[in-house]
Amino acid sequence: MQLLQNTRIPFTNASGSPVLGRAGAMGAASPGLRLQGRRILVVDDDRLNIRILVGILQTEGYVIAEADSGERALELYESFRPDLLLLDVVMPGIDGFSTCRELHKRYGEYTAPVIFITAKNESDDVVEGLAAGGVDYLPKPFRRKEALARIRTHLHNRLLVEQQKSLVDQLTEANSAKNKLLGMAAHDLRNPLASIRGLAEFLSDGAVGNLTPDQADLVKTIRETSMSMLTLLNELLDVATIEAGELKVNRELQNLSDLVEKAVYLNNINASRKSTKIQFISPPKAAMARIDGSKIQQVLDNLLSNAVKFSPPGSTIRVKVSEYTGGCTIAVQDQGPGIPDNERHRLFKDFGTLSVKPTGGEKSTGLGLAICRKIIEAHRGTIVATNVAGGGCEFSITLPT
Amino acid sequence: MSFKGKILLVDDEAHVRKYIGLIARQLGSPQLIEASNGREAVELYQSEKPDLVLLDVNMPLQDGIQTLKQLNQVDPDCVVIMMTSLASRQIIEEAAELGAANYIRKDTSKEAILSLLQQTISQCFAND
Numbered sequence: 001m002q003l004l005q006n007t008r009i010p011f012t013n014a015s016g017s018p019v020l021g022r023a024g025a026m027g028a029a030s031p032g033l034r035l036q037g038r039r040i041l042v043v044d045d046d047r048l049n050i051r052i053l054v055g056i057l058q059t060e061g062y063v064i065a066e067a068d069s070g071e072r073a074l075e076l077y078e079s080f081r082p083d084l085l086l087l088d089v090v091m092p093g094i095d096g097f098s099t100c101r102e103l104h105k106r107y108g109e110y111t112a113p114v115i116f117i118t119a120k121n122e123s124d125d126v127v128e129g130l131a132a133g134g135v136d137y138l139p140k141p142f143r144r145k146e147a148l149a150r151i152r153t154h155l156h157n158r159l160l161v162e163q164q165k166s167l168v169d170q171l172t173e174a175n176s177a178k179n180k181l182l183g184m185a186a187h188d189l190r191n192p193l194a195s196i197r198g199l200a201e202f203l204s205d206g207a208v209g210n211l212t213p214d215q216a217d218l219v220k221t222i223r224e225t226s227m228s229m230l231t232l233l234n235e236l237l238d239v240a241t242i243e244a245g246e247l248k249v250n251r252e253l254q255n256l257s258d259l260v261e262k263a264v265y266l267n268n269i270n271a272s273r274k275s276t277k278i279q280f281i282s283p284p285k286a287a288m289a290r291i292d293g294s295k296i297q298q299v300l301d302n303l304l305s306n307a308v309k310f311s312p313p314g315s316t317i318r319v320k321v322s323e324y325t326g327g328c329t330i331a332v333q334d335q336g337p338g339i340p341d342n343e344r345h346r347l348f349k350d351f352g353t354l355s356v357k358p359t360g361g362e363k364s365t366g367l368g369l370a371i372c373r374k375i376i377e378a379h380r381g382t383i384v385a386t387n388v389a390g391g392g393c394e395f396s397i398t399l400p401t
Numbered sequence: 402m403s404f405k406g407k408i409l410l411v412d413d414e415a416h417v418r419k420y421i422g423l424i425a426r427q428l429g430s431p432q433l434i435e436a437s438n439g440r441e442a443v444e445l446y447q448s449e450k451p452d453l454v455l456l457d458v459n460m461p462l463q464d465g466i467q468t469l470k471q472l473n474q475v476d477p478d479c480v481v482i483m484m485t486s487l488a489s490r491q492i493i494e495e496a497a498e499l500g501a502a503n504y505i506r507k508d509t510s511k512e513a514i515l516s517l518l519q520q521t522i523s524q525c526f527a528n529d
Contacts, residue, residue, distance in 0.1 A: 187486070190486050191414060191486050192416055194420075195420040201510075201511055
């Protein structure tokens with residue numbers, strides 16, 4: 001009676017909603033996932049078994065194809081592209097296990113789930129079936145509710161895997177489109193901005209005539225604003241380049257202490273505006289490292305300008321290079337407020353600005369340290385920040401030789 | 402140093418021609434002529450015979466590299482300084498192989514651009 005009643009249920013109920021809601025009631029599938037129309041390949045050399053299974057499956061609205069051998073199943077798989085296979089174990093020709101192994105060999109991780117049909121509930125068969133790549137087994141004689149529940153579960157999983165894969169694909173595509181747009185926008189905005197900044201410099205230099213103090217003040221604002229926009233654009237471009245996997249480091253053996261000394265010298269010019277001093281503590285002998293000079297220079301500029309930015313005016317920033325077996329370290333110690341513990345995780349992330357503010361009204365994009373981390377990682381090095389006991393913070397870079 | 406030669410400034414963007422033109426004037430008292438695309442540049446080169454070409458890399462239709470090749474055909478001894486915004490190593494190397502004298506980055510400071518121009522000019526016109 002139960003069986004009869006079930007077989008008569010149409011694909012939609014009286015109110016027009018899909019019958020699949022029943023699956024949800026059984027806890028096997030969520031109501032949002034429609035399993036109707038999913039494709040099942042039934043493989044058995046016994047015609048009667050196929051007839052029984054097809055009878056059970058049809059009530060659920062699945063699309064079904066039949067095969068009477070492993071060979072035929074492999075053929076049909078290609079054209080039918082099932083979402084699930086019911087596969088008999090003992091068949092003339094290649095058996096179910098070999099068929100399953102062959103499918104996995106051909107289609108890899110996206111092979112449709114295989115449920116083995118076993119004559120009896122023999123644990124050896126079950127174990128071998130699972131080892132061959134099967135996901136489940138269905139003992140004969142079939143019990144309708146059990147069969148449907150197991151099939152629903154695996155169709156449901158399959159659907160989720162498909163959806164997840166397509167979501168990942170979509171996100172990957174969207175992310176690369178975003179990077180492309182970011183790169184293009186930054187690139188196309190740079191030229192005009194560079195000209196605006198340069199032309200404003202000509203005006204403020206007095207190269208094209210003298211300005212009144214008020215005019216000079218306006219021009220200065222134009223110059224400074226375009227300068228900070230250029231910095232932001234450069235950082236956005238770096239992020240786009242790095243995210244697109246186009247960050248290339250050309251490592252050459254060179255004197256790291258020289259490079260650091262030069263960066264300290266250049267950044268001292270800016271620092272002196274805040275009466276801050278950057279002190280360089282050189283190693284006893286030249287520290288050599290295999291690095292991309294311009295990229296490490298960029299990292300140093302970033303760390304040093306950050307140190308100046310976040311230290312109160314009149315501070316002393318200490319930069320130390322040291323060598324150890326297998327690499328070099330560069331440490332930059334500032335006299336700023338340090339990094340709040342609860343914000344530490346954001347420090348090296350894109351747009352990871354903290355509650356700590358620059359002491360001289362400087363701008364911060366929150367991209368600099370993320371770029372630093374990526375450059376250092378491309379060198380297979382590490383960058384860490386630690387708060388110093390007496391106040392301030394130390395950024396330490398380790399570069400392997 | 403005071404450069405009095407003729408400079409052909411090639412860039413599709415008017416603001417760049419204006420900005421770089423201002424910098425070039427600080428070289429001394431050069432005579433400046435401008436082109437806004439590669440084809441015009443080659444035509445002007447033939448009629449005006451400039452001493453120096455400042456040539457943008459990234460231009461629509463005919464880019465700087467193509468233009469440089471054509472200039473080389475017209476005059477194998479032409480002195481060309483390339484202008485880029487983002488220095489792509491590959492393009493710079495290609496330009497160098499094609500005989501470009503140097504390259505400037507338009508997004509660096511005007512002092513940096515000026516000193517690079519002066520340096521290149523004194524190298525290229527040392528015997529003049």
